[in-house]
Amino acid sequence: MFDWKLALEAIGMVIYATFMGFIFMGIERKAMARIQRRIGPPIYQPIIDTLKLLGKKESVSHGLIYDFGPVFALGASITALLFIPIANFQLFSSNADLIVVAYLLEVPMLGIMLGAMSSGNPYSALGVQRGLLTMVAMQLPYGLALIALIQHWGTFKLSNIVALQQVHGWSITVPALLLAFIVFDIVFQALLGLEPFDIVSAPAEISMGPMVEYGGKHAALLFTQHAVQLFAETAFFAVLFLGGASNLLELLVKQIAVLFIAIFVASIYPRFTIDQAAKFFWKWPTIIGIIAVLLTM
Amino acid sequence: MSERKNDEFISYELKEFKLFEPLFRWARKKSLWIVAFCTGCGGIEMPPLATARYDFERFGIMPNPAPRMGDLFLITGYVTPKTLKRIIITYEMMQDPKYVLAHGSCPINGGVYWDSYNVVKQLDKYIPIDVAIAGCMPRAEAVMQGIMDIIRKIENGEADGWKRYRENYEWYRKNQDELFGEGWREKDAKRWLAWL
Ligand code: SF4
Numbered sequence: 001m002f003d004w005k006l007a008l009e010a011i012g013m014v015i016y017a018t019f020m021g022f023i024f025m026g027i028e029r030k031a032m033a034r035i036q037r038r039i040g041p042p043i044y045q046p047i048i049d050t051l052k053l054l055g056k057k058e059s060v061s062h063g064l065i066y067d068f069g070p071v072f073a074l075g076a077s078i079t080a081l082l083f084i085p086i087a088n089f090q091l092f093s094s095n096a097d098l099i100v101v102a103y104l105l106e107v108p109m110l111g112i113m114l115g116a117m118s119s120g121n122p123y124s125a126l127g128v129q130r131g132l133l134t135m136v137a138m139q140l141p142y143g144l145a146l147i148a149l150i151q152h153w154g155t156f157k158l159s160n161i162v163a164l165q166q167v168h169g170w171s172i173t174v175p176a177l178l179l180a181f182i183v184f185d186i187v188f189q190a191l192l193g194l195e196p197f198d199i200v201s202a203p204a205e206i207s208m209g210p211m212v213e214y215g216g217k218h219a220a221l222l223f224t225q226h227a228v229q230l231f232a233e234t235a236f237f238a239v240l241f242l243g244g245a246s247n248l249l250e251l252l253v254k255q256i257a258v259l260f261i262a263i264f265v266a267s268i269y270p271r272f273t274i275d276q277a278a279k280f281f282w283k284w285p286t287i288i289g290i291i292a293v294l295l296t297m
Numbered sequence: 298m299s300e301r302k303n304d305e306f307i308s309y310e311l312k313e314f315k316l317f318e319p320l321f322r323w324a325r326k327k328s329l330w331i332v333a334f335c336t337g338c339g340g341i342e343m344p345p346l347a348t349a350r351y352d353f354e355r356f357g358i359m360p361n362p363a364p365r366m367g368d369l370f371l372i373t374g375y376v377t378p379k380t381l382k383r384i385i386i387t388y389e390m391m392q393d394p395k396y397v398l399a400h401g402s403c404p405i406n407g408g409v410y411w412d413s414y415n416v417v418k419q420l421d422k423y424i425p426i427d428v429a430i431a432g433c434m435p436r437a438e439a440v441m442q443g444i445m446d447i448i449r450k451i452e453n454g455e456a457d458g459w460k461r462y463r464e465n466y467e468w469y470r471k472n473q474d475e476l477f478g479e480g481w482r483e484k485d486a487k488r489w490l491a492w493l
Contacts, residue, residue, distance in 0.1 A: 029354070038352040045328065045357050052328045053366070055321030057393040060365065207362035215365030215392045 010082060010091050014228070017081050020252070021227025022046045024234065027256070028263055035267045050223045059216030062119045069115020070214070070221040073108035077228040080104035084235050085159045087248045096156040101236055102146055105191065106135060108229055109200075112222065116210035127209020130274050131200040134190055137278040138197075142187045144289025148180040149240060151296040162244030170243040176295035181241045183289045188262060190277075191233055195266035199274050234258045325368065325394065326451040328357040329444070332367035332391065334384055337374015338434050339400040345437045358444065364390040369447065374434075375403035375410055376417045378476060385473060386486050388424050393459045396451070398443050399429040408433055422472045425458035 026043035033040025061067055082091040083101045094100065113131055116124035150156060152174060153164050161171075171177040190197035201209040214222055238245065238254035245251035272280060333343055346353050347360060361367050364387050372384060388397070402408030404420035411418070420426060427450060430443040450456035462469060474481070 033352070033354060037349045039355040040352075041354050041357050041359075048324045048357060049328045049330075051321065051324035052368070055317070055324060059392065208366075211366075212363045213365055215363070219366050 006091070009089060013086065013089060013091075014078055014081065016248070017086075017231040018224060018227050020255075021229070021231040022050070024230050024255070024259055025227060027259065031260065031263045032267050035264075046223065046227065050220050053216060053220035053223065056216035059218060060213075061218075062213065065118040066115045066213075067218070069111050069113075069118070070218050070225060071111075072114065073111030074221060074225040074228065076104055076107035076111060077225050077232060080107075081228060081232040081235075083158070084232060084239060085162055085244060086235055087245050087251050090159060093157070093159060097158050098146065098150065098156050098161070098240075101158065101232075102142070105229070105233055105236065108225060109135060112210050112225075115218075116213065119213035121213045123206045123208075123212045124210050126206050127200055127212070130206075131210065133274055134197060134199055134277060137281040138187050138190045141183045141281055141285035141289045144286065144293055145180040145184040145187065148176060148289065148292040148296050151293065152177055158239055162239055165243040171241045176292050177241070179288050179292035179295070183285045183292065184237070184241065185261060185265075186285045187281075188233070188237060188258075189265055190281075192230065192262055194262050196269040196272050197277055198266075198271055199277055230259075231255070322451065322454070326448045328359075329369040329396070329447070330359050330361035330367045331369050331371055332362075332364050332387065333360060333371045333373065334380075334387065335371075335373050336376060336380050336384075337401070337403060339371075339373025342373065342400070342434060342437050342440055343371075346440060351437050351441060353441070353444065356444070356448070365392060367391050368395055369444075370395060370397045371400065372397065372404055372420065373400045375401075375408065376420055377415050378417060381417050381420075381423060382477065382481065382485055383489075385424060386489065388462075393463075394456075395459050396427045396447055396456050397424060397458055398440075398447060399426045400435055400440060400443075402431055402433045405429050405431060417476070423469060423476070425461045425469075427456045427458045 025046040030040040030043050080101050083097050113128040153161050172181045234255035237258045242254045407418040410416040428443050428446045430439050
């Protein structure tokens with residue numbers, strides 16, 4: 001029997017996530033502007049941008065893979081979203097969904113890169129190379145933070161982690177997991193592609209990196225993907241370290257808190273070069289991550 | 298790049314979506330992404346526009362380095378034949394609808410370089426200009442005014458430079474070829490944009 005209620009819930013969740021993701025992007029731009037003492041755009045500006053990109057009269061394509069890249073990225077983001085327990089709603093669930101989500105959140109970057117590479121633009125190629133290097137560099141601290149978390153709660157299941165946090169207090173109240181939280185937050189900056197690690201798209205250097213050839217409909221798709229991704233990542237963060245949420249409002253507050261940490265860090269620090277970023281990731285976050293893992297043993 | 302063949306573009310001129318045209322027009326005027334071609338003296342007027350003093354981001358205007366996503370092409374000063382080649386290529390890389398804003402007297406009639414051997418006197422002969430701002434150099438307020446003009450023109454549907462370029466492509470092409478000689482696209486553009 002086809003479950004209509006579940007299907008409707010899933011669709012509603014995707015629509016809600018896309019909308020809130022756009023608003024998060026707007027908040028990001030607005031907050032940055034306020035920090036720089038500007039007025040800044042209205043917070044629904046990303047929606048206008050996406051509409052405009054959709055309204056472009058032409059869209060250059062470089063072949064099948066180029067078209068497939070954004071679709072692939074969007075699909076991965078939505079799948080990741082449906083694995084995360086968002087306020088009692090979780091469409092998919094498996095015994096190791098933490099691992100699944102952790103790596104599904106990285107797949108979109110690969111999708112964008114797939115499309116970007118097929119355009120043959122040298123700036124895209126440079127951006128892709130940098131992006132892959134960043135991904136390799138951040139795997140180690142990312143993995144360590146997740147291992148610490150898993151070892152402490154003794155489960156791979158996201159819904160179990162939420163339930164345990166509801167009983168024993170949030171993850172960040174445990175000293176070892178506080179260290180893991182710090183590591184995860186640093187990695188999070190790279191996951192979102194925000195400032196100290198925005199080496200991938202570095203607007204002033206390599207003119208948007210992988211996105212340079214995208215325009216029109218493709219870029220609109222990438223914008224939507226970014227919105228869903230932003231929502232999924234902040235929700236993942238809130239679920240892992242801030243005790244999940246029992247309703248959407250609570251989740252929203254936690255997501256915005258996470259987002260603001262990222263924005264403040266991003267608006268203070270300048271950009272690393274790629275070798276500095278790799279060195280940084282393999283030094284301090286890794287050391288803190290190892291300490292965190294040892295403490296949870 | 299050399300020739301605008303039909304099969305190079307996916308055409309999205311969907312008649313079914315005519316209904317959404319007012320919505321798209323509203324979005325277009327609210328979100329202009331700038332590709333700034335900072336030739337000549339005008340590039341220096343961009344930082345005050347973008348930063349706290351005039352802050353054009355509150356109108357949704359955003360500097361954007363990738364020509365494929367850009368809407369508004371700023372040409373901020375005199376144009377030499379060498380830069381004109383780049384300008385034409387960048388303009389053709391941008392996707393319709395696209396608007397051009399020319400700063401200062403130089404792109405209009407040569408300005409102080411009216412008798413120079415190496416300055417293109419009238420930019421309008423090579424690419425269509427939507428709004429030109431007179432002055433040497435126009436202050437940031439004047440540039441803001443120019444952008445407001447563009448926004449107003451988009452609202453009324455008068456900003457049709459991209460349409461004119463499509464319709465009178467032969468004429469623009471003839472002028473360009475007169476200046477650079479035949480076959481300059483194949484020679485130069487192919488070298489710069491080897492991946493196309
Ligand atoms: S109009 Fe004046 S300020 Fe502008 S490029 Fe020409 S000489 Fe320079």
